[in-house]
Amino acid sequence: MAKKKTQNPPSLSELFEGYQKGLIANLGISRKLITHPVAKGDATELRWIKMLRTYLPTRYQVERAFVIDSDGTLSQQQDLVIFDRHFSLFIFEHEGIAYIPAESVYAVFEVKPEITPKYLGYAGDKAESVRRLKRTSGRIVQAGGDIHTPKPPPPILAGILALDCKWKEPMGAKFKGYLQGLSGDRALNLGCVARHGAFEITNGTPASFNWDISRPDTAVMSFVLTLTRLLQRMGTVPAIQIDEYAKHL
Numbered sequence: 001m002a003k004k005k006t007q008n009p010p011s012l013s014e015l016f017e018g019y020q021k022g023l024i025a026n027l028g029i030s031r032k033l034i035t036h037p038v039a040k041g042d043a044t045e046l047r048w049i050k051m052l053r054t055y056l057p058t059r060y061q062v063e064r065a066f067v068i069d070s071d072g073t074l075s076q077q078q079d080l081v082i083f084d085r086h087f088s089l090f091i092f093e094h095e096g097i098a099y100i101p102a103e104s105v106y107a108v109f110e111v112k113p114e115i116t117p118k119y120l121g122y123a124g125d126k127a128e129s130v131r132r133l134k135r136t137s138g139r140i141v142q143a144g145g146d147i148h149t150p151k152p153p154p155p156i157l158a159g160i161l162a163l164d165c166k167w168k169e170p171m172g173a174k175f176k177g178y179l180q181g182l183s184g185d186r187a188l189n190l191g192c193v194a195r196h197g198a199f200e201i202t203n204g205t206p207a208s209f210n211w212d213i214s215r216p217d218t219a220v221m222s223f224v225l226t227l228t229r230l231l232q233r234m235g236t237v238p239a240i241q242i243d244e245y246a247k248h249l
Contacts, residue, residue: 024108034121034219045079045111048161052082055224059083060106060231065098070244071132072098079111080161102133105239106231107157114164115193120178124186127158137238154234157227159191170196171213180209189199190226198223200230 052062060082067075083104086093092099101110108130110123137150167174170193179201182188192198196211203210214222 002169004136007171027182032064035058041078041171041193043202043233044113044163048111051220052080052224052227053157056082056231057227059084059086063098063100065100066073067102067130067133068092068099069102069109070136070241070247071134072248073133075102075133076126078108078126079129080109080192081105082107082157082231086236101245102130102135103153105130105156106154106237107159109158109191109229110160112160112162114166115162115170115175117159117161117168119180120160120182120188121162123158123188127156127188128185131156136241136244147244151238153238155228157189157234159188161192161194161223163194165193176209176211179211180204190223192219192223198226200226216237 049062049064052060055238056062059082062080062082064077064079066077066085067081067083078205081098083100083106085104091101091104093156108127110119110126112119126242137153139150165171165175169175179199183204187204188201189204190198190200196216196219198214200212202211202212
């Protein structure tokens with residue numbers, strides 16, 4: 001009896017490539033078949049949220065949400081928020097809309113079908129509305145009694161996620177120029193154009209603006225790995241000062 005040929009398991013790069021092709025296909029279907037703009041936006045956002053929930057460590061939660069601070073100031077609604085539920089166990093939800101305390105936020109992303117100057121501006125404005133919120137920081141008491149003093153809140157990451165890019169040269173000089181024009185609280189740190197590449201801003205100063213761009217075929221997983229690295233570098237968010245929120249009761 002002839003022996004059956006054993007099929008070699010897929011390599012890591014093949015697994016990543018397969019997932020990227022699936023995500024691009026699903027995003028393309030949503031863009032083509034869903035005609036209502038709100039429904040189309042919801043479907044696109046949910047695809048990216050599902051992807052990040054799948055690949056990010058479980059310590060990071062992912063939702064569409066508003067961000068709120070202890071003064072009661074609200075951000076603009078964020079398409080995608082990555083936040084903590086370990087040291088900041090404090091979240092409101094009303095009729096399916098999440099309200100996340102500013103202290104718990106690691107990153108925010110704008111989600112669009114394609115990259116355009118207008119959408120890059122939206123992403124910068126939304127990032128600014130979160131970064132300008134007040135963030136408290138309380139001490140952390142460990143189970144063994146060790147006390148960690150309040151830590152400064154880390155800078156909040158911001159970016160944009162899309163299927164496609166408007167320009168003829170998708171990850172070229174025009175895209176870079178518009179990113180360079182977003183500075184201060186409006187600056188973007190990273191993002192992904194699923195069909196063309198992921199990007200990370202490595203030096204965002206006006207005098208020396210540099211970015212790294214992945215290959216198109218590794219866009220999604222390059223973005224996930226870059227995001228995970230940046231999140232790990234941030235460490236943990238500060239512990240929320242509950243009394244600052246309780247004063248409104």
